[in-house]
Amino acid sequence: MQKTLKILSVFCVVTVLMESIGAYLGFNQINTMFLCHLYTPIEFAFIIFIVKSFYQNSTYFLPVLLFCFAAFCVFDSLFIESILHFNSIPRGIEGIIIICFCVYFFYHIFTSEETFNLTTYPYFWLFSSWLIYFSGTLILFVYSFQAGVNTTFSIIHSVLNILLNLIFAYTLWLGSKKLIG
Amino acid sequence: MAGQQEVDRVILIFGTMGMLILALALVVFVVFYQKKRVNQQIKIAQRENEYQRELLNATIEIREKEQQRIAFELHDDIGSGLNAVKMHLSQKNLNESEIENAREQIKNLVIQVRDISNDLLPPVLNELGLNGAISNLCRRLSNQTQTNFQITIPSTELQELKKDIALAIYRIVQEILNNILKHAEANKIEVFVSNFTSKYVIIIQDNGKGFTPPDRLNVQSNSLGLKNIASRVQQIKAELKHELINPQGTKVTLTCKL
Numbered sequence: 001m002q003k004t005l006k007i008l009s010v011f012c013v014v015t016v017l018m019e020s021i022g023a024y025l026g027f028n029q030i031n032t033m034f035l036c037h038l039y040t041p042i043e044f045a046f047i048i049f050i051v052k053s054f055y056q057n058s059t060y061f062l063p064v065l066l067f068c069f070a071a072f073c074v075f076d077s078l079f080i081e082s083i084l085h086f087n088s089i090p091r092g093i094e095g096i097i098i099i100c101f102c103v104y105f106f107y108h109i110f111t112s113e114e115t116f117n118l119t120t121y122p123y124f125w126l127f128s129s130w131l132i133y134f135s136g137t138l139i140l141f142v143y144s145f146q147a148g149v150n151t152t153f154s155i156i157h158s159v160l161n162i163l164l165n166l167i168f169a170y171t172l173w174l175g176s177k178k179l180i181g
Numbered sequence: 182m183a184g185q186q187e188v189d190r191v192i193l194i195f196g197t198m199g200m201l202i203l204a205l206a207l208v209v210f211v212v213f214y215q216k217k218r219v220n221q222q223i224k225i226a227q228r229e230n231e232y233q234r235e236l237l238n239a240t241i242e243i244r245e246k247e248q249q250r251i252a253f254e255l256h257d258d259i260g261s262g263l264n265a266v267k268m269h270l271s272q273k274n275l276n277e278s279e280i281e282n283a284r285e286q287i288k289n290l291v292i293q294v295r296d297i298s299n300d301l302l303p304p305v306l307n308e309l310g311l312n313g314a315i316s317n318l319c320r321r322l323s324n325q326t327q328t329n330f331q332i333t334i335p336s337t338e339l340q341e342l343k344k345d346i347a348l349a350i351y352r353i354v355q356e357i358l359n360n361i362l363k364h365a366e367a368n369k370i371e372v373f374v375s376n377f378t379s380k381y382v383i384i385i386q387d388n389g390k391g392f393t394p395p396d397r398l399n400v401q402s403n404s405l406g407l408k409n410i411a412s413r414v415q416q417i418k419a420e421l422k423h424e425l426i427n428p429q430g431t432k433v434t435l436t437c438k439l
Contacts, residue, residue, distance in 0.1 A: 106211050115219050118212050128208045135204035139196030143189070152190045156197050 004053040005122060005175040011046035012168060018042075031084050037077045040090045041070040044097075047130070051101050054123060069094065081145075088145035095134040095141060102131035122174040129167035136160045236415065239408030246405075254297055262290045303351060310338035311347040312374060315354055315383070319372055326362055331371045339376040341439055349413045350381065350437060353421075356410050357385055357433055365389025367430065381437045388430040394423050 018039050022032045048066045073090045077083050105127040118124040137160055140153050269283045305314040312334045323330040361367055367389030375382045414421045419437035426432050
């Protein structure tokens with residue numbers, strides 16, 4: 001499997017671990033919001049690694065962006081939003097940045113002289129899944145700063161999360177199929 | 182309180198739906214756009230393949246016609262001529278005038294053999310180089326026709342020009358000049374050659390009725406001569422450009438990068 005998809009696989013394993021811890025704590029009536037504060041920079045780091053590996057980008061832009069975002073997440077947890085509340089500001093900013101990456105990816109496809117059969121191109125599905133998930137959740141994250149996390153938030157987020165993970169699975173399946181092929 | 186919750190719910194649902202629709206629209210648009218591009222590329226590749234096949238067929242057809250022509254010339258002219266000489270010489274008691282007659286027939290046959298050989302591989306190319314051969318060709322055509330030729334060709338030959346490329350260029354020029362003489366109704370042809378170290382350029386300009394290549398008119402050409410030119414141009418990776426000029430005539434530019 002290509003390096004980029006290997007990073008995605010590791011990211012999926014880390015996500016499963018975090019979700020398991022969240023589920024365990026949730027069953028034991030313990031507040032799991034601190035996990036969101038922890039998960040956001042980790043997720044962003046993995047996405048940065050994937051994007052960097054995909055474009056084979058050797059500039060300092062992406063590492064600097066990651067460092068700034070991680071620093072902001074720490075600042076947000078300590079001074080803006082309590083660690084026991086949902087971190088809507090970092091999630092919103094993360095969403096906007098990743099939507100920009102996705103739009104850039106589509107622009108790259110538009111302007112590239114090479115043509116791809118998109119339905120069998122794993123990276124198309126990967127970037128599409130991020131675009132759909134982060135576009136769908138952007139309003140949720142931004143609005144949760146004011147309204148907090150409620151049932152509607154949880155339902156919409158869960159549906160989008162399931163969709164995201166299904167497309168991840170399809171992406172990895174396509175990637176492994178190509179390797180076998 | 183309940184009212185505010187309802188408003189929040191509506192905002193969340195419709196806001197999310199709106200963003201999702203935008204994201205999906207972008208994804209669907211990219212998929213369709215890319216599909217269209219792929220289809221276009223397939224069509225271009227198919228057209229290119231068809232063109233290549235046509236050129237290949239034309240090349241084979243030209244070669245077969247050439248072989249047929251040589252076979253006819255060998256059989257009808259050389260063969261029958263040699264037979265006549267043989268029969269002539271088989272007679273007993275030949276007098277001086279009959280021997281002279283046979284000698285004359287053999288001389289004519291030698292000329293015919295040389296003409297066939299010249300057609301197959303012009304010796305002037307080896308003797309004079311490409312520039313000299315083109316000058317020679319223009320002078321010969323000028324003597325054979327009523328057309329006035331103006332030639333501007335450098336006297337120095339380009340050393341790095343390979344023999345097969347030189348032959349292809351010579352054949353292209355020969356075909357273009359023949360086409361002009363046959364179809365253009367021109368009374369003046371200008372031939373300009375410039376050979377730089379990196380490229381060889383020939384401009385042939387006539388004052389005839391003007392010619393636009395069939396592919397530019399989006400029609401298929403059945404002319405073997407034109408296909409022959411296209412095939413040779415492609416073979417040497419050259420570029421051929423046709424331009425109509427004012428008040429009348431055509432300018433053909435052949436550029437061959439070395």
